Amino acid sequence: MAGAMTAIPQAEVKKRANIEVLRTLEQEKEVVFDTQNLNLWYGEKHALRDINLDIHEEEVTAIIGPSGCGKSTYLKTLNRMVELVPSVRTTGVIQYKGKSIFDKSLRVEELRTQVGMVFQKPNPFPKSIYENIAYGPKIHGIRNKMILDEIVEKSLRGAYIWDEVKDRLHDNAYGLSGGQQQRLCIARCLAIEPDVILMDEPTSALDPKSTLKVEELIRELKKDYAIVIVTHNMQQASRISDRTAFFLDGEVVEYDRTDVIFNEPTDQRTEDYINGRFG
Amino acid sequence: MRTNNEPVHVQELISKKKQSKNLFLKFEKAIPIILFLIASVSVFTTIGIIYTLFSETIEFFKQVSVVEFFTGTVLKPLSQDPKFGVLPLIMGTLTSTVIAMLVAAPIGLMTAIYLSEFASERIRKTFKPLLEILAGIPTIVYGFFAFTFVTPLLKHVIPGLETTNILSPGIVMGIMIIPMIASLSEDAMSSVPNAMREGALALGATKLEVATRVVIPAAFSGIVASFVLAISRAIGETMIVTIASGSSKNFTFDLTQSMQTMTAYIVEVTGGDAPAGSTIYYSLYAVAMTLFVFTLLMNLFARYVARKFKEEY
Numbered sequence: 262m263a264g265a266m267t268a269i270p271q272a273e274v275k276k277r278a279n280i281e282v283l284r285t286l287e288q289e290k291e292v293v294f295d296t297q298n299l300n301l302w303y304g305e306k307h308a309l310r311d312i313n314l315d316i317h318e319e320e321v322t323a324i325i326g327p328s329g330c331g332k333s334t335y336l337k338t339l340n341r342m343v344e345l346v347p348s349v350r351t352t353g354v355i356q357y358k359g360k361s362i363f364d365k366s367l368r369v370e371e372l373r374t375q376v377g378m379v380f381q382k383p384n385p386f387p388k389s390i391y392e393n394i395a396y397g398p399k400i401h402g403i404r405n406k407m408i409l410d411e412i413v414e415k416s417l418r419g420a421y422i423w424d425e426v427k428d429r430l431h432d433n434a435y436g437l438s439g440g441q442q443q444r445l446c447i448a449r450c451l452a453i454e455p456d457v458i459l460m461d462e463p464t465s466a467l468d469p470k471s472t473l474k475v476e477e478l479i480r481e482l483k484k485d486y487a488i489v490i491v492t493h494n495m496q497q498a499s500r501i502s503d504r505t506a507f508f509l510d511g512e513v514v515e516y517d518r519t520d521v522i523f524n525e526p527t528d529q530r531t532e533d534y535i536n537g538r539f540g
Numbered sequence: 541m542r543t544n545n546e547p548v549h550v551q552e553l554i555s556k557k558k559q560s561k562n563l564f565l566k567f568e569k570a571i572p573i574i575l576f577l578i579a580s581v582s583v584f585t586t587i588g589i590i591y592t593l594f595s596e597t598i599e600f601f602k603q604v605s606v607v608e609f610f611t612g613t614v615l616k617p618l619s620q621d622p623k624f625g626v627l628p629l630i631m632g633t634l635t636s637t638v639i640a641m642l643v644a645a646p647i648g649l650m651t652a653i654y655l656s657e658f659a660s661e662r663i664r665k666t667f668k669p670l671l672e673i674l675a676g677i678p679t680i681v682y683g684f685f686a687f688t689f690v691t692p693l694l695k696h697v698i699p700g701l702e703t704t705n706i707l708s709p710g711i712v713m714g715i716m717i718i719p720m721i722a723s724l725s726e727d728a729m730s731s732v733p734n735a736m737r738e739g740a741l742a743l744g745a746t747k748l749e750v751a752t753r754v755v756i757p758a759a760f761s762g763i764v765a766s767f768v769l770a771i772s773r774a775i776g777e778t779m780i781v782t783i784a785s786g787s788s789k790n791f792t793f794d795l796t797q798s799m800q801t802m803t804a805y806i807v808e809v810t811g812g813d814a815p816a817g818s819t820i821y822y823s824l825y826a827v828a829m830t831l832f833v834f835t836l837l838m839n840l841f842a843r844y845v846a847r848k849f850k851e852e853y
C-alpha cells in the first residue's frame with residue numbers, strides 16, 4: 262500500500278493517514294491473535310518464514326495459497342496442535358489476547374479450550390451424537406445431566422443441525438452424512454464456547470449444498486467468534502471472509518481486507534493466484 | 541535382455557502364453573476346493589476332539605453321578621472309597637486365573653496405554669519386540685521361576701505360605717500374560733485413527749483424557765479380545781501350576797495353600813498310569829470337558845461384550 266502512495270503529495274498523504282487512523286479507531290475489531298516473526302521448521306524443512314499477522318475478533322480471516330505453502334501449519338500453530346509432530350521447532354511470538362501462547366505458565370489444554378478447531382475431514386468420535394457434543398464439556402468437569410442436555414441442544418442449534426438430528430441424538434454419529442458430520446464437529450467445537458474457531462478446509466469434503474450451509478453457519482458464527490478459515494476455494498474466501506492472507510512458500514505475500522485482496526491486490530503474485538494463473 | 545529392436549506386441553505375447561496356460565487354468569479352478577479341504581482340517585479336528593470328549597465323558601457319568609461330580613467338594617480319585625467332586629479343581633482354576641488377571645489386566649492395559657499414547661516412536665519400537673520375546677518364554681521356565689524365586693520371596697511377606705501354594709503361580713501366570721494383553725491391546729489402540737485423538741486434543745483434552753475417553757472406548761472390543769485370550773491362556777495354563785501349586789485337591793479360599801487346577805489334575809492322572817476303562821481314566825475326560833466348556837463360555841461371553849460395547853467408526 263505504501264508503494265501506491267508515493268505519487269501523492271505529502272499533505273494528501275497526511276490527510277489520508279488521519280482518515281485511516283479514524284477509520285481504524287471506529288472499525289478495527291480487537292486483535293485476538295498477534296503473530297510476530299513466526300518461523301517454523303519440520304526438522305530441516307523451513308515451513309513458515311517470518312509470519313506477521315493479526316487475527317481480529319468478530320471477523321472471518323481467510324488463509325489462501327497453493328498446496329504445501331503452510332496454511333494448515335500456521336493454523337495448527339495457533340492452537341499448538343502442530344507440536345504433535347515431534348520434529349517441530351518454532352521461533353517468534355504469537356500472542357493470544359496479549360499473552361504469549363508459548364509461555365510456560367500457559368497450559369496448552371487451556372489454550373485449546375479457548376481456541377477450537379474444525380478439521381478438513383469430519384472426525385466425530387465413534388459415539389452417539391449426544392456424546393460427541395457432551396464430550397468437551399464433560400472433560401472440563403461439567404457433569405450435570407440437565408446442563409449437558411441444554412448445552413447439547415444449544416450447540417446443535419448453533420450449528421444448524423438440531424432439526425436434522427433431534428430425534429436420533431443417541432444414534433452413532435457415523436450414521437450421519439458427511440455434511441452433517443462436519444456440522445456436528447462444528448457443534449462439538451461450539452459446545453465449549455471457545456473465543457476463536459480455526460477451520461482447515463472445512464468444506465472440502467462436502468457437496469455444494471452442505472458447503473453453503475456451512476458457509477452460512479460461519480457467517481452466523483462470526484457475530485460471536487473470531488474465525489480463521491483455510492480454503493482453496495476463492496469464491497468461498499471472498500464470500501465469507503473479512504480479511505484474507507495469501508500464503509506462498511511459507512511466507513505471507515499479502516494480507517489485507519478481503520475486498521482489497523480480491524479487487525486491487527498490491528502484489529502481482531496475489532493477483533495471479535486469485536485469477537488462477539498460478540500453481 | 542532383448543537384442544533386436546523390433547517393437548514389442550504385448551497382446552501377442554499374452555495370447556502365446558495363454559495357450560501354455562490351459563492346464564494351469566484347470567488347476568486354478570480346483571484351488572478353492574483344495575483350500576476348502578485344507579481349511580476343513582481344523583474344523584474336523586475340533587469335531588473329532590469334541591466327539592471323543594463327549595463319548596468318554598458319558599462313560600464317566602455312567603459310573604459317577606452328574607450331581608456328585610459338579611457339586612462334590614471332595615476329590616479323592618485314589619482312595620479306597622474314591623470321591624469325584626470337581627469343585628476343588630474348578631476352585632483352583634478360577635483362583636489362579638483371577639489372581640493372574642488381577643496382576644495382568646491393570647499392568648498390561650497401562651503398558652498398552654503408555655506404548656500407544658505416550659511413548660516415543662523409538663521406545664515403542666524397542667519395547668514391543670521385547671514384549672513379544674517375553675511372551676515366547678516356555679511356561680516351564682515360568683513354573684520354575686514361581687517355585688524357586690517368587691514363592692520364597694512371598695514367604696518373607698506371608699510367613700504362613702506353604703511351599704506349594706496357588707498364590708505364587710497365580711502371580712507368575714499374570715506376569716506371563718502381561719505381554720499378551722499389552723501387545724494386543726496396544727495393537728487395538730494404535731489402530732484408532734489419529735483424527736479422533738486430534739479431535740479430542742483440539743477440545744482441550746489432556747493426553748490421558750484422550751486415552752481413557754476416546755482411544756480405549758474406540759478400541760474396546762480389541763481390548764476385551766485381548767483379555768479373553770489372556771484368560772483362556774490362564775485357564776489352560778498347566779506347567780506353572782503343576783510345578784508351583786502342588787497336587788493337593790483342597791477346596792478352599794485360602795490362597796496360601798496348595799490347590800490343584802483342572803489342567804494340573806489332567807497332568808497328574810496322565811502321568812500316573814491310570815488303567816484305561818477305570819473311573820479315574822474316564823474322569824480325565826470329564827474334567828477336560830468341563831475345561832472345554834469353560835473356555836467356550838468365556839469366548840461366547842467376550843463376543844457378546846465386545847459386540848455390545850463396540851464403537852463403530
Ligand SMILES: Nc1ncnc2c1ncn2[C@@H]1O[C@H](COP(=O)(O)OP(=O)(O)OP(=O)(O)O)[C@@H](O)[C@H]1O
Pocket residue numbers: 303306308326327328329330331332333334335346
Ligand atoms: N508432519 C510434517 N512433517 C514434515 N513436513 C511437513 C509436515 N506437515 C507438513 N509438512 C510440510 O510443510 C509444508 C507446509 O505444509 P502444510 O500442511 O501446512 O501445507 P498446506 O498449505 O496446508 O497445504 P494443503 O493446501 O495441501 O493442505 C509442506 O511442504 C509440507 O510438506
Ligand SMILES: [Mg+2]
Pocket residue numbers: 332333334461
Ligand atoms: Mg492443509
